Amino acid sequence: MLEPKEKRPKYIEGVGWRYETEHSQKRRRKKHRYNDVATYLVTIVVEGRKPVFGSINGNIKDSGRPATVLSPLGVKVMNEELPKIHAIYPMVEVWKPICIMPDHIHLIIRINSPLPPKKHLGTIVGAFKGGVSRAWHAMNDRLTADARRTGAAADRWHTGAAADATI
Numbered sequence: 001m002l003e004p005k006e007k008r009p010k011y012i013e014g015v016g017w018r019y020e021t022e023h024s025q026k027r028r029r030k031k032h033r034y035n036d037v038a039t040y041l042v043t044i045v046v047e048g049r050k051p052v053f054g055s056i057n058g059n060i061k062d063s064g065r066p067a068t069v070l071s072p073l074g075v076k077v078m079n080e081e082l083p084k085i086h087a088i089y090p091m092v093e094v095w096k097p098i099c100i101m102p103d104h105i106h107l108i109i110r111i112n113s114p115l116p117p118k119k120h121l122g123t124i125v126g127a128f129k130g131g132v133s134r135a136w137h138a139m140n141d142r143l144t145a146d147a148r149r150t151g152a153a154a155d156r157w158h159t160g161a162a163a164d165a166t167i
Helices: 072-088 121-150
Strands: 009-012 014-021 040-047 053-058 067-070 094-099 103-113
Touching: 040 121, 067 072, 072 094, 072 103, 072 121, 103 121
Parallel strands: none
Antiparallel strands: 009 014, 040 103, 053 067, 094 103
């Protein structure tokens, strides 16, 4: 049996000391240009796998049709954040169906013509994630303000009660 490799901290300028991460799976092709015409399957996972996009309702044993019920954030992502990708990058399409699960999203992204210089798939995904984060913070700030006004618990996103809130 192989002994686990000892992790050693590494100093990163402007960041500080961090442990090096050894990825067990290499998901990116070496020397592939992620700004050319291609179709990609992208999965984006919420940090800590928190179910902020919704919840699964139903049971295979009972109804045979479990489904994701979107939270207000999930609805905002579906109706506002995803369409922004094509609005900002007209050469990029997000194919339907889009699969939003409680703690992750599966997308099929098609780049129909080369992206502008210094832009690539990672730029698009990063901008989308930033938009989702801004939407979450805006909604969380609003829920916190509502909680202060009503005296309710401020941490409703993490308990799942946010799915009952309206936008």
